[in-house]
Amino acid sequence: MKVFVTGGTGLVGSNVIKVAREKYGAEVVASVYKRRPASRLHCSLEQVDVTDAEEVRRTLLRHRPDAVIHCAATVDMALLQQDNAHGWRLMVDATRNIARACGECGARMVFVSSDWVFGGGTPPYSEDAVPCPVNYYGLLKVVGETIVSSIGIDYGIARIAAVYGRNWSFPDWVPEQRVTGFGTLPNWMLDQLQKGERIVEWTDYINVEANPTLASDCAEAMLTIVERKKVGTFHCCGRRSVNRVELGKLVAATFGLDPAKVRAARAEEMDPGSVEESVPRKTSLNVALTESTLERRNLPPEEGLAVWKRQLQSGRLMEQRSSEETE
Template identity: 40%
Template sequence: MRLYITGGTGLVGGNIIRLARRRSDIEIIASQYGPPPEWDVDYQLDPLDMADTGTVRDSIRKYKPDAVIHCAAILDHAYMDANRAAVWRATVHSNLAFAQACAEVGARYVFVSSDWVFDGQQPLVDEDSPPMPVLFYGFMKAICERDIMGVPGLSYGIGRLAGVYGINYSSPSLLRKQNDVGFDLGNYVVDQLSQGLIAEIWTGPKVNEVAHPTLASDGAAMLLRLAEHDESGIFHCWGSEAVSRLQYAYHFAETFAVDRTLIVPVPTDPHVLDRYRHMRIPFRIVSSNERTCEALGRSTYKVLDGMRDYKAQWDEFHAPARGPTRREGL
């Protein structure tokens, strides 16, 4: 399979490339936006700014991949809100350009979406639940999903992720570790705990209180399967268990065998509340992904199982240098 991946320097895209590199039947082409990846590159890099839809179409026409996994995204909510027109072009227009180009060359198209297409007010959502976004990011993802469904002749998989944590193998220095109101606080918690520092867990107001954390390598394996699957539709590629932010942090402390008093529940930082004052954050997203796991023939981790695997990855990645393996992404 010839696989074209965007966002290969990111947390999710890098993990997909890492899995794909282990397969002799996959030829990888990865778009490159900012600095090149930090590991040794043994695949094709294709310079691309997704905001340039002409280049998006030209790239897909040039490489004629069998499948495209579009992971690249802008994820800074304050930036998104302040630059809506530009971010809309980079997100919504680029998605449509990828989808239409894939239909043209007969490529399978996998779009990476988010649990934030939901408002977090329903007791349980599944792949068929109607989206109800409450902020610009989720709204754009929901529009992208609808646009994909409207492209004639396209074979597509919309793979939704949630609260991704893990190792950014391709560009470790780019891994986001900041505390924030979303559920992607896992990397922040582990970074703090591993240095013996307190991890402040914002308990509200305005936080994503409950969600399905997803180990990046686990979500990446689901998305790779989705690229090789032939059913079109929406797939929930996130972890199989929902958990609260606080419980999530305690699980990290347990898994990494650190003192759980380093986990400190506090109200949300007032400066952050001010930054997000006009935005709504999905509160509690609990979802089934049974249909996805059955369709893709693979289950995603429950929370503690994911963390155990993460701990093993962490130990291996941070082990004293053992020659070239680390630069190859282990």
């Protein structure tokens, strides 16, 4: 199996590369853009700007992969808010470029989408719930999903949420935490707790609950879509949603740090700063249909955090599954 991964320097993309190579024995070609990986990924690298239709087409026709897993995008909400046109080019035009090129070379496409296609008013959301985004990022993902599912290729839409884990392109990376973010929150929480800092999180404001997703687990789900030739929309996120305080306490418990350092506060006590875009409140995703279709069990938060700990300690991907594959 030959897999082309876009966004090879990213948190998700670097995990897709690693899992594809080490667990699926796939031949992997990955696109890089502005950054070069600081660590060897043992795959071929191609410099590609995914917004450049001709460059995308040329590259994919040259490699003729069996599947493209499209991870390149931005999760910088402020940037999208400031520059709508850039967001459209990067999230919509680029997705169309890749989908068209997949059509030309007969590759399947997995499009990485988000829980933010939902507005957060009526969770939990199942795979076939109607999208209702409340901000520009969510809208761009809905448009991307629509392109991929209607252009006439074999596709999988892989919705993920609140991703954390090890970026194999930059093993020493500690993300800066944006105030409303849920993505990479465990990375930041671990760093804070290891420094002995307190963590104060709200339970009554925006982005209060999501399904934390270990990057290598969602990568495994995406590769299962490819390997088993599944078509449709999948929730490749953590098995269960938690709120921000629960998540902090789970991080502390997993790493043997002090859970008492994590406490809840009302958002008004915390001065979270002005938030210019609309942010969903609770985007819990139901994963039942995904688990039964892919015949694999998504990792719940406790297990995902435990696997991440082993990855950090060993510097290796590590086995994720217990003997029981599905419940």
